[in-house]
Amino acid sequence: xxxxxxxxxxxxxxxxxxxxxxxxxxxxxxxxxxxxxxxxxxxxxxxxxxxxxxxxxxxxxxxxxxxxxxxxxxxxxxxxxxxxxxxxxxxxxxxxxxxxxxxxxxxxxxxxxxxxxxxxxxxxxxxxxxxxxxxxxxxxxxxxxxxxxxxxxxxxxxxxxxxxxxxxxxxxxxxxxxxxxxxxxxxxxxxxxxxxxxxxxxxxxxxxxxxxxxxxxxxxxxxxxxxxxxxxxxxxxxxxxxxxxxxxxxxxxxxxxxxxxxxxxxxxxxxxxxxxxxxxxxxxxxxxxxxxxxxxxxxxxxxxxxx
Amino acid sequence: xxxxxxxxxxxxxxxxxxxxxxxxxxxxxxxxxxxxxxxxxxxxxxxxxxxxxxxxxxxxxxxxxxxxxxxxxxxxxxxxxxxxxxxxxxxxxxxxxxxxxxxxxxxxxxxxxxxxxxxxxxxxxxxxxxxxxxxxxxxxxxxxxxxxxxxxxxxxxxxxxxxxxxxxxxxxxxxxxxxxxxxxxxxxxxxxxxxxxxxxxxxxxxxxxxxxxxxxxxxxxxxxxxxxxxxxxxxxxxxxxxxxxxxxxxxxxxxxxxxxxx
Numbered sequence: 297x298x299x300x301x302x303x304x305x306x307x308x309x310x311x312x313x314x315x316x317x318x319x320x321x322x323x324x325x326x327x328x329x330x331x332x333x334x335x336x337x338x339x340x341x342x343x344x345x346x347x348x349x350x351x352x353x354x355x356x357x358x359x360x361x362x363x364x365x366x367x368x369x370x371x372x373x374x375x376x377x378x379x380x381x382x383x384x385x386x387x388x389x390x391x392x393x394x395x396x397x398x399x400x401x402x403x404x405x406x407x408x409x410x411x412x413x414x415x416x417x418x419x420x421x422x423x424x425x426x427x428x429x430x431x432x433x434x435x436x437x438x439x440x441x442x443x444x445x446x447x448x449x450x451x452x453x454x455x456x457x458x459x460x461x462x463x464x465x466x467x468x469x470x471x472x473x474x475x476x477x478x479x480x481x482x483x484x485x486x487x488x489x490x491x492x493x494x495x496x497x498x499x500x501x502x503x504x505x506x507x508x509x510x511x512x513x514x515x516x517x518x519x520x521x522x523x524x525x526x527x528x529x530x531x532x533x534x535x536x537x538x539x540x541x542x543x544x545x546x547x548x549x550x551x552x553x554x555x556x557x558x559x560x561x562x563x564x565x566x567x568x569x570x571x572x573x574x575x576x577x578x579x580x581x582x583x584x585x586x587x588x589x590x591x592x593x594x595x596x597x598x599x600x601x602x603x
Numbered sequence: 604x605x606x607x608x609x610x611x612x613x614x615x616x617x618x619x620x621x622x623x624x625x626x627x628x629x630x631x632x633x634x635x636x637x638x639x640x641x642x643x644x645x646x647x648x649x650x651x652x653x654x655x656x657x658x659x660x661x662x663x664x665x666x667x668x669x670x671x672x673x674x675x676x677x678x679x680x681x682x683x684x685x686x687x688x689x690x691x692x693x694x695x696x697x698x699x700x701x702x703x704x705x706x707x708x709x710x711x712x713x714x715x716x717x718x719x720x721x722x723x724x725x726x727x728x729x730x731x732x733x734x735x736x737x738x739x740x741x742x743x744x745x746x747x748x749x750x751x752x753x754x755x756x757x758x759x760x761x762x763x764x765x766x767x768x769x770x771x772x773x774x775x776x777x778x779x780x781x782x783x784x785x786x787x788x789x790x791x792x793x794x795x796x797x798x799x800x801x802x803x804x805x806x807x808x809x810x811x812x813x814x815x816x817x818x819x820x821x822x823x824x825x826x827x828x829x830x831x832x833x834x835x836x837x838x839x840x841x842x843x844x845x846x847x848x849x850x851x852x853x854x855x856x857x858x859x860x861x862x863x864x865x
Binding site: 401402469470471472473474475476477478479480481482485489490494600601 | 663665668670695698699702703705707709710711712721722724725726758771774775778
């Protein structure tokens with residue numbers, strides 16, 4: 297091939313740069329479109345619901361009268377359910393992720409487990425609800441309780457936590473494992489001293505994101521029979537008298553934020569729709585602040601580690 | 604083990620007998636027979652892919668970390684005469700006694716102190732004073748103490764490449780290894796840092812047996828007492844370093860030494 301002349305080279309660069317610019321602008325437009333939709337949703341929700349948000353909205357039980365109705369039982373319910381979800385899914389999820397990544401031999405058995413975890417992540421959440429209704433509610437007799445809801449949502453987010461754990465562990469270079477093993481560390485020492493500490497950021501991010509998904513789930517919680525109207529709180533988990541920590545709250549009936557919203561939206565009165573928007577704002581705030589925590593954790597742990 | 608060599612006795616620290624190694628079906632080491640002499644530096648040289656690093660990593664059973672690898676034959680460690688690669692020997696026991704310094708410095712993302720102390724922590728030592736003494740001693744041996752003594756609790760990553768490699772040497776030394784394996788320890792370092800590491804290797808051989816893999820023949824000439832030349836998974840020639848570099852016994856060795864291939 298003949299050498300290109302200077303003009304030809306310039307022409308070539310111009311055409312390449314043009315394509316570069318077109319893609320950049322196109323990407324920016326698409327990004328702004330999706331952001332604008334989200335922004336519009338938030339603004340719409342806020343203009344509808346902002347007026348209703350007050351201290352009493354957070355401290356009142358639901359009521360027949362829209363202006364007296366509040367979300368106390370809903371946010372307390374959501375918080376307690378999230379607690380059970382986290383307590384059940386986090387240890388199992390991390391342990392499973394570490395096992396699959398560090399210990400499991402690559403064979404047919406682990407391949408089947410891996411495929412199933414991936415499939416599980418794609419199962420519609422209502423299916424989890426139906427399964428929980430059969431197993432937790434009737435078979436184990438947990439009833440439509442906080443425990444049942446927590447375990448159901450825990451199962452729902454388990455594959456996400458396992459996958460996040462594995463992804464985080466995979467970013468650790470094998471040179472670090474070799475370094476630890478070369479001074480005589482066992483596999484467990486390597487995991488405990490290096491693999492887990494260095495992947496904490498990624499794992500925590502995955503956990504928080506999965507919890508913020510669980511907090512918005514409605515279908516499985518309705519399926520297991522959560523109440524839509526509830527005017528009492530579960531017994532407090534902590535008290536000032538011995539034995540200080542109580543567990544009877546886990547068998548208590550409950551409601552959660554999205555169900556409360558759903559209930560209000562389905563009422564004919566306009567005032568309840570305003571309540572739903574206000575509850576939506578609180579739920580959104582909960583989710584966004586969880587995501588903010590995830591971002592903070594990721595940055596905080598990344599800063600300390602450099603390969 | 605002691606063998607007679609003319610007038611002087613030579614102490615042998617390790618010996619491979621018909622050592623074979625396979626990566627899956629790939630036959631990477633073929634009947635290696637080699638004696639590693641106690642308290643001396645043995646260099647392994649040869650072109651890329653000749654099996655020198657594979658051979659080195661047999662000594663601390665690093666191959667056990669990955670699936671599909673298979674050893675055959677024996678790699679004896681004296682004076683106990685145990686077969687390092689035998690499946691009845693726990694690789695952790697071997698690694699407790701044989702340290703390794705890798706090609707690329709691989710410090711932990713922890714403080715300088717914790718990097719050096721890690722081997723001791725693994726061995727269950729947690730007494731502060733004991734850790735401090737050993738960390739200082741190891742850093743001094745690795746000629747790094749003066750450069751880091753004021754920032755022992757700072758992150759290791761803030762050190763330069765050459766300092767990091769000496770930190771990794773200190774980490775290995777803290778465990779009082781009987782043999783120290785070096786896998787091309789200076790290939791990622793500049794000439795000044797390289798000179799420091801080489802100087803260190805020469806000093807360390809008074810207390811520990813050293814095996815060093817190197818691509819750099821001048822380096823092998825400078826630091827080693829004995830040199831093994833490997834080619835295509837086989838040990839071609841093993842002799843005193845001066846002999847290998849001045850009057851090699853095999854044509855292949857001479858061609859490699861003089862840069863006709865490799």
